[in-house]
Amino acid sequence: MKHSRGEITLDELRQLRLIESLKYFKKNITTKEAHEYFLAFFDIIIQHIKPNIILNDHLNELKKWVNIGILTNGKISEQTTKIARLELKKIFENNIFISEDIGSEKPDGAAFLKVTHMLNIKPEHTIYVGDSWENDVSGSLNVGIKPIWFHGDKNINDKNIEVINSSIEELVESLITRVKR
Numbered sequence: 001m002k003h004s005r006g007e008i009t010l011d012e013l014r015q016l017r018l019i020e021s022l023k024y025f026k027k028n029i030t031t032k033e034a035h036e037y038f039l040a041f042f043d044i045i046i047q048h049i050k051p052n053i054i055l056n057d058h059l060n061e062l063k064k065w066v067n068i069g070i071l072t073n074g075k076i077s078e079q080t081t082k083i084a085r086l087e088l089k090k091i092f093e094n095n096i097f098i099s100e101d102i103g104s105e106k107p108d109g110a111a112f113l114k115v116t117h118m119l120n121i122k123p124e125h126t127i128y129v130g131d132s133w134e135n136d137v138s139g140s141l142n143v144g145i146k147p148i149w150f151h152g153d154k155n156i157n158d159k160n161i162e163v164i165n166s167s168i169e170e171l172v173e174s175l176i177t178r179v180k181r
Contacts, residue, residue, distance in 0.1 A: 010075065014038050042078065051087035058172040059091045065179040069095030071115050071128070073135065076100045095119065106132075107139030116145070129171065137161060 003013040015034035022029055029037075062068055070092050072079050079098045083089055089096065097115045104111035116123050123144040130136020130150060137147040141160060149156070150171060152163040164171050 010073075011035065011038075046081055046085060049082060049085040051085070052169070054169050055172060056087060056091060058169055058176065059088075062172055062176050062179070063091065065176065067095065067119055067121065068092060069097060069115060069119060071097045071099075071106065071111060073099040073105050106130075106135040107142070109139060109143040112140050112143045112145055127175075 002008045003010065008016070015031050015038070018034040018037060019029060019031070059068065068091075070083070070088065076098050079100075080089075080096075083092075083096060097111075097118070099105035099111060102111060102114050104114055106112070112126075112128065113123065116126055124146075126140075126145045127148060128136060128140035128145045129148045130140070131152070133149065133152065137149045137152065140147045146160065146162070148162045148164055148171070150168070151165055152161075154163050154165060156163055164174070166174075
């Protein structure tokens, strides 16, 4: 919560998570060690990220019908590396918005509104797909954007929130079907 309130940086959040987790196992590490661990861990994860060809094909089809974009929290260098590894840059082109770059982070409504402004679309004409209740669903809903909660709680009782628990490929297929109607 301290990070979402702007009290600590993303790096500090990551370091604290590891330091606190290891305390449970009676292992103490320094902030520097936690930072070095994260960098090594991130490098390993990045090497294993591969594009989803089926998903990318579906996204290319969807963008023929509607304006699509990415809004993601995190650091520019990390997120652009992930996006490149997933081969999403050529699909989303200039519609990639990273919190560090736009100066606002989800769930802050300003992040969503900056994106809708830059894309010249009204929030009420926007759908936001995300897997985090706090960052994606709550954040978008608070500014009038319709959220789709990917892998969310099916028991949610709010007509403004759609919950989809299928695969990401099936989710994009369903969006294509909707816009073609």
